[in-house]
Amino acid sequence: MVSIAWLRDDLRTADNPALLAAAHEGGAVALYVLDEESPGIRPLGAAARWWLHHALETLREDLGSLGIPLVLLRGAARRAVPEFISGTGADAIFWNRRYGGPEREVDAAVKEWAADNDVHAESFQASLLHEPWTVRTGGGGPYRVFTPFWRTVSAMDFRTPLEAPAPSVPPDNVPAGDDLADWNLLPAHPDWSAGLADAWTPGEAAGQSALEDFLAGPVQDYDDGRDLPAKPGTSRLSPYLRWGHVSPFQVWHALSRVRGDGPGPDVFGTEIGWREFCWHQLFHNPDLATRNLRPAFDAFPWEYPQDAGPQTPPVLRGRNPDQSPSGSRPEDLAPLDAWKAGLTGIPLVDAGQRQLWHMGWMHNRVRMVAASFLIKNLGIHWRTGEEWFWETLVDADPASNPANWQWVAGSGADAAPFFRIFNPETQAKRFDPNGGYISRWAPDALTPAYPEPLVDLKESRRHALDAYESIR
Numbered sequence: 001m002v003s004i005a006w007l008r009d010d011l012r013t014a015d016n017p018a019l020l021a022a023a024h025e026g027g028a029v030a031l032y033v034l035d036e037e038s039p040g041i042r043p044l045g046a047a048a049r050w051w052l053h054h055a056l057e058t059l060r061e062d063l064g065s066l067g068i069p070l071v072l073l074r075g076a077a078r079r080a081v082p083e084f085i086s087g088t089g090a091d092a093i094f095w096n097r098r099y100g101g102p103e104r105e106v107d108a109a110v111k112e113w114a115a116d117n118d119v120h121a122e123s124f125q126a127s128l129l130h131e132p133w134t135v136r137t138g139g140g141g142p143y144r145v146f147t148p149f150w151r152t153v154s155a156m157d158f159r160t161p162l163e164a165p166a167p168s169v170p171p172d173n174v175p176a177g178d179d180l181a182d183w184n185l186l187p188a189h190p191d192w193s194a195g196l197a198d199a200w201t202p203g204e205a206a207g208q209s210a211l212e213d214f215l216a217g218p219v220q221d222y223d224d225g226r227d228l229p230a231k232p233g234t235s236r237l238s239p240y241l242r243w244g245h246v247s248p249f250q251v252w253h254a255l256s257r258v259r260g261d262g263p264g265p266d267v268f269g270t271e272i273g274w275r276e277f278c279w280h281q282l283f284h285n286p287d288l289a290t291r292n293l294r295p296a297f298d299a300f301p302w303e304y305p306q307d308a309g310p311q312t313p314p315v316l317r318g319r320n321p322d323q324s325p326s327g328s329r330p331e332d333l334a335p336l337d338a339w340k341a342g343l344t345g346i347p348l349v350d351a352g353q354r355q356l357w358h359m360g361w362m363h364n365r366v367r368m369v370a371a372s373f374l375i376k377n378l379g380i381h382w383r384t385g386e387e388w389f390w391e392t393l394v395d396a397d398p399a400s401n402p403a404n405w406q407w408v409a410g411s412g413a414d415a416a417p418f419f420r421i422f423n424p425e426t427q428a429k430r431f432d433p434n435g436g437y438i439s440r441w442a443p444d445a446l447t448p449a450y451p452e453p454l455v456d457l458k459e460s461r462r463h464a465l466d467a468y469e470s471i472r
Helices: 017-025 046-064 077-088 101-116 146-154 194-199 204-215 218-225 238-242 248-255 264-284 295-299 335-341 347-359 364-377 382-392 400-409 424-431 436-441 457-471
Strands: 003-007 028-034 070-074 092-096 120-124
Touching: 003 017, 003 077, 017 028, 017 092, 017 120, 028 046, 028 077, 046 070, 046 194, 046 204, 046 382, 070 077, 077 101, 092 101, 101 120, 146 264, 194 347, 204 218, 204 238, 204 248, 218 264, 248 264, 264 400, 295 457, 335 347, 335 364, 335 382, 347 364, 347 382, 347 424, 347 436, 364 382, 364 400, 364 424, 364 457, 382 400
Parallel strands: 003 028, 003 092, 028 070, 092 120
Antiparallel strands: none
16 A cells, blocks of 8 residues: 655655655655646746755655655646556545645646545645635635734644654655656756855754754844844744745744743744735735736836846856855946846845845845835836745745735735835944944945945935825
8 A cells, every 4th residue: 555645845754744644544655746837836946946956855865764755756746646646556645735826726636636536635734824714804805914814823723743754664666756866956057056055954954953043042032133134133944944844833832932031932923924924915816926916006117127037147147156246337237137146336235135146045134125125226126026036045935925025015915115115224224233244245345346326225215206106
C-alpha cells in the first residue's frame, strides 16, 4: 500500500498534517511538483528558485531519515499528480490546502480525479492560522481593515503543533522522478548567488534555529528594534514561513513562552496577523498582484515603462553580490533601472536595493521607503516594483508581496493613505541615525562620486499629490 503526501509550500516534516496522515496510512511517499504550466500559476522568481533548490535537497535528507522517499516531478500538476498516483498504485493522497485562486482550481481538479478513480483524497489546514472563508465581517463579506480582522482571528483557538512522523520502512518500487539538477533552478553564467548563500541556510532545521534565536533575544525589543535596519532586531523568519520550513502554529505557540515580558512578543504577533491578513486578501481577490483593489486607482497616471517588471538592468548583469554598483550613474540609465540597481542618489533607497541584490532580502522598514520612492517620487506603477521584488526576494510570497505593495501605493486593503509619502531622508535620520545601515550597503553615499538624486523629493512629492487629486 502506498500513500502520497503532496508537498507544496510546506517543506517540513514536523507540524505537517498531510505528511503525518500519509505516514499513518503506511507506505508514505512525498511528492513535489514544480508546476510552471497550469494557467494562472505564477512562475517563481530567480531568488526563490535558488531557495527551492536547496530546500528540496535538505528536505530529501530530512524525509529520508524517516523512511519517506521524496519524488520530484515537473509539469502541470493536474496531469502529473494523477499519472504518479496511477504509476504507484497509491490508494490515498493528502495535501495541505493552498489559498490562491489558480492553485485551488488545480487542487479541486486532482480531488475530482481521485473521486472518479476510487482514490482517497484529503486536505488539511497547515499554512494559515485561519481558513479565509471562515472569517467574515458582520455584513458577511471579507475584511478590508486589519484591526477588526486580527481581533477576530487572534481570538480563535489555534491547534497545537504536530510531531513529525515516526521513522518507518520506505515502500518498494517507488518511481525515481526527476533529477533536481535537471530543473536548473540555480543561477549560472554568472552565478550571482554567493550573497544568498552567505546570508541564508534553507531548510526546516535552519528555520527552527532562526525562531529560537529570535525568541532568545530580539523579540523582547521587537516593538522598537524592528524599525532599525542597522541592528539585528527582526526575526528574519519570512523566507522560512514562505516555504513552510516553520508553520504559523509553531511560531504562535512558541511566542507563548515569552509573552508577558514586554510589548515585543505581542507586536510580533500582529506581524503574524498581517501575514494572515494578506492571505485573506488574496483568497478573496485572486488577481491581487495585477489589479488595484481600489478601482479609483485604475485612473492614476502612473508610468508603466516598456520592458518593466523583473528584467535585470544591464548595469547589474554579470555582477556578483560583492560588486554592487557604486559611483556615478550612467547617463542612459532609466529611472526604473537606477532604482533596481541602487543608483537613485538617495542613500537609504540605494542601500536597500543593494541589500536586496546581495542577499535576496531587504529590511521591512527600508522596503516601505524604497517602494514609496518608486511609486510616489518616480511615479512608476506599483506593479513594476512588485514584479522586481518577486524576482529578487527569497521570501517572495504570493500574498504578502502584492498586498504590501498595494498598501504602500494606497490602492489596497487598509492601505496607507496615498498622501503618506515616506521621505527617505527623514526616515534615514530617524531609523538609521548613525548611518550604520547606509554605510554597510551604500558606502559611496558620502563620496564625491555618488550620483545626484534622480528627482527632487519635495517637487516629486508635490507632483504625486497633484496626480492623486486628479482621481479623487
